[in-house]
Amino acid sequence: MDTVLQQLINGLSLGAIYALIALGYTMVYGVLRLINFAHGDVYMLGAFAGYYLANALDLDASPSILGAIVVTLGAMAICAVIGVLIERFAYRPVRHHPRLASLITAIGVSLLLEYGGQVVFGANPRFFPQMIRAEVYSVGGVQITNQNLLIIVVAVIVMFGLEFIVHRTRIGKAMRATSFNLSVAKLMGINTDYVIAFTFALGSALAAAGGVMVALAIPRIDPLMGLMTGLKAFVAAVLGGIGNIPGAMIGGVLIGLLETWLSATAYSTYRDAAAFAVLILILLFRPAGILGSATVEKV
C-alpha cells in the first residue's frame, strides 16, 4: 500500500515538473499559435543562470532561503530578457512569412541554444548548488523531499497566477485579443508587438523558475536537459488542450503519473515512448485535448 502511495507521490512530483514547463508552452502557443521549440532550452538556460548565480553567492556552502529566492528571481529576469531577445531577433522577422518558416526558426533557435550551450558550458553535467538542503519527510513509509514539495506548490501557484493574469488584468485582455485576431487587435489600438514580447518574457521567466526548481531537486544540469523534458512537456500541453492553462497542469500530471506507473511495471523499457503514444491516441480521438475545444476561449 505504501508503495502505491509512494508511486503516486513520485508521479505527482514528476508531473509537476512537466506541468511547470507545459504552462509556458501553452501560453506562447495560445497567443502566437507557435510551437516554441526553444522553450525547453530556455528552461535549461534558467538552470544554468541559477547555477552561476548561486555559485557566485556561495550558496552551496551556506544555504539560505533568502539566497534561493534571490537566485530564482535573478534567473527569471535573465531568461525573461533572453526570451524577449529571441522573439525580437528570430521570431518577429519571420512572423509574416508562412507558418512553416516560424516552425523551422523555432527548431533553429532550439538547436542554437542546445549546442551553443555545449560550446559555452561544456557537455559534462554540472552539480547544481544545494541552496536549500534536501530534507526527507517520511509519513507512514512514504517519502517526499522538501524540494519536490516545492515544485508541486510552485506549479500550482504559477497556474493560478497565469489564470489571473490572462483573465483578470488589462494585459491579459490584450493577450486574449491578440490571440483571437492579431490584425484586428492592432486596429483596436493594442500594441501587439509589446503584448507578444510580454508573453515571451513571462513564459521564459516561468521556464527559468522551473529550471531552478527542478535543478534543485535533481542537481544535475547539462545543455541537453531541456530537450526530452521540453518535448514531453509539450505533449502534456497538447494532451490537456493546447492554449488552455489548467489543461497544461492536468496534462503534465497525467504524463507524470503514466510514466511513473510504467516504470513500476514490467514495461519500464517502453516508458520513453509512452508520452508520444498518448499524443497519437489523443490526436486520433480528441484532437483538441482534454480541456480544449473549439469554443473554449484560448490563452
Next chain:
Amino acid sequence: MRVTTKILATAATVGVLLGLNYLFEYGFGDFRINAYYARILNLIGINVILAVSLNLINGLAGQFSIGHAGFMAVGGYSATFVTVYYGRAIAGLLGSSLDDATGAAVVMTISLLTGAAAAALAGLAVGIPSLRLRGDYLAIVTLGFSEIIRVIILNIPAVGGATGFTAAIPITNFFWIFAVAILTIVIVRNIAASTFGRVLATIRGDEIAAEAMGISTTRYKVLAFVISAALAGVAGGLSGQLFANPLNPQNLNFVRSIEIIVMIVIGGIGSISGAVFGATALTILPEALRRLDQQFPGLRMVTYALLLILTMIFRPQGLFGRREVSWAWLRRRGQDRPAAAIK
C-alpha cells in the same frame, strides 16, 4: 520514339553506374578510388535520397515532417533484418550466395522492397491521424513517432538493441546507392510534374481552397507522405547495409531528422536540385571542417542552427528557391531564348 529514348537513357544510366561501381571495387590498373572519398560519396548518395524524399512532403505538399529518421529506421531495420536472417536462404534458393553478384543483387532488391513496404506502412499509420489536423501537429507527431520507433528498436535483441545492428551484411555498394538516388529524383520529379503534383501544389497554396475545389486533401497528403516514407525506408536499408555503417537507434534520432531538414531548407524547400545540392554540401562540409570542429566542439551544430535561422529570416526560399537546374534552364541562360522555342 519517346519510349525508346527513355529505355536508352535508363540503360545508359545503369551502364555508367555499373562501370563506376566496378571502378570503385576493383580500381583500374594502378588506380584505386580512395576509400575515404568513396565512403563520403556513398554517404552523399544516401543523404540525397533522404533529402529529395523529404522534399516531397515538406516541399511539394507543404506539410512539415520532422521524423524522417524514424521512417529511415523502420525501413532500414526491416531491410537489414531480411538480409541478415533470410539473405543466405534466398541466395541459396537461386543456387547462388551473398558473395556472388547475382545473389547479392536479388537479396538487395528483396531487402530494399521490404524496407520500402515497412516504412510505407509506418507512414500510413502516422499520416492518417496527423494529416487530418493542422500542420504543426504533423511536426510533433512525426517527432514523437520517431522516438517511439527508437524505443521499440532498443527492445528488440534480434536487431542488436542498443549496440546497433552490427550483424548487418555489407551488400550495399555504389551502384545501389546511386541507382536509388537517381530513381528517387525521377520519381519525385515526375510526381511534381503530374496531376498529383498539381494537387499537392494546390494544397500547399491554400488547403481550404483545395478542399472547396473538391480535392480530398487528406487522401493526397497521406499518399505523398507514404511515398516519402517508403523512399526514406529504402535509404535506411542502403545505409544500414553499407560497410562499417551499422544502424544504431542513437543515430536515428531527432538530430538526424533535423540534419535532413537543414539540407532541404538550405537548398530551397520545394526544389529537387536544391535538395541534391543541400545533401551534397552538408555531407562534405563537416568532413572538411573536421579540424575546426575538434578545436571548438559543437560548433558544427551551432553553424547549422544559425544557417537555419538566418535562411528563414533573409532567404526563406533557400538558395535555389523553387527553381530546378535542368537542360532547358541551362540553355535558356546560355542562349537567352525562351523555353518554348527549345521544345
Next chain:
Amino acid sequence: MDCASTAWLLLAAVLLSTVACERKSDGVADTTGDIPVGFYGSLTGDGASFGQSSREGAELAVDELNAAGGVLGRKLRLLVEDDQSKPEEASNAVTKLVTQDKVVAVIGEVASRRTLAAAPIAQRYQIPMITPASTNEKVTEVGDYVFRVCFIDPFQGEVLAKFAYNDLKARKVAILRDQSQDYSVGLTDSVAQHFTRLGGQVLPPVSYSSGDADFKAALTRIRSDKPDVLFATGYYSEAAIITRQARELGMKMPILGGDGWVGDALQNGREALNNTYISNHYSGDNPDPIVQNFVSTYKKRFNRDPDAIAALAYDAIKVLADSLARAQSTNGPKLREAIASADVPGVTGRLKMNAKRNVDKPAVVQEVTYAGGKVTFVYKTTINPG
C-alpha cells in the same frame, strides 16, 4: 527530357568527383619520418569524459616514448580524430585515419558500440586496432586485427556478483540498467547470470535511458522487493542521480556499479555515494612503482588524478610500442602478429594477449567514498579471472 536532366546532372557530379578521387595505390609503407598512430574517441558529445581521459592517457604514453628515443629509431605521432560520441562518425574517422593518413595502428574507442562500428574497417585494411576500454565481448570477435587491453563484461559481471555474494553477503539483488547503452545491458545480463549461479536471487531488471533524471518510480518498485544490494550498471552521469534518489527514498543498501561509473560527474551524487562499490581496471593506490610513476607524471601534466580509462589508453600505446619494436616493422600483418603475442607489464596489470585477443587481467573492487567535496576510490579487494 526535363526529368532525366536532373538525373544526368547528378551523374556528372559523380563522375567529376570520382575523377578527383583517383589516386595511385601504394602498397609500400613509409620507412622514414614519424610513425603515424591513429586515435579516435568521443572528445565531444555525451561520452566526452571518456574521450578526453583516453586521449590524455595516450598522449602521455606517446610523449614518454618519444622522450626515450621513440620506437624503431623513429618517433610516434598521434593523429587524433573526434567521433562526437556517434558510431557513424567513428566509422568516418577510422576510415580517414586508415586510408587517408595511413596510420600503422588505431587506438580507440572506449564505448563498445563505437568500436564495433569502426572495427570492420581496421580488419578490412589489415591495420591493427587496440581498444583501451571496450568491454563488450563481441568487440574482438570482429576479426583478428582487433585487440583490447581491458577485461570483458562477462568477467566484470562475475566480479561484481562474487563481491556482492561473498563479501557483502547479499542473497537477493535488484538491477537498474540503462537500456540505451549496450554496455549496461551486457553487464546486467552477466551480473544476473553469475549471481544466480552462485545461488542468489535476482529480481527482474528495471530499465531507464541515458539522460533520464527521475528514477524514483523505478527505485520505489525496487524498494518494495527489499533487495540486499542494488546494481546500477549504467554510466557515471546517471549513477550519481540514482544513488542520490535511492537515499532520498530511504534505501540504505549498498549500491554497486561497473567501470562505467568512473567519470567526473559521479561526484554529483555527493554524500549519497557512501556505501557504494565499483569494479575497476586498476587502483591508483597500488604501490607498484609502474602505477605510482604513471599517477605522478599524469598528475603533473594534466593536473588531476588519472582514471582507469586514461590508464588503459596509456597501456594500449605501451603494448603497441612494444609490438612495433618486436615486429621491427610498421607493416600491418607483421604488427598484428607481434600484438597477438604481446606480454607487457602495464599500469592496469600484466597485459598478456590470449587467443581471443583479450587480456586475462584481475579486476579490483573499490569502495566509493565522498568526503570534503571529493570522490575517492578506496581499494577493497582484487578478484582474479577463472
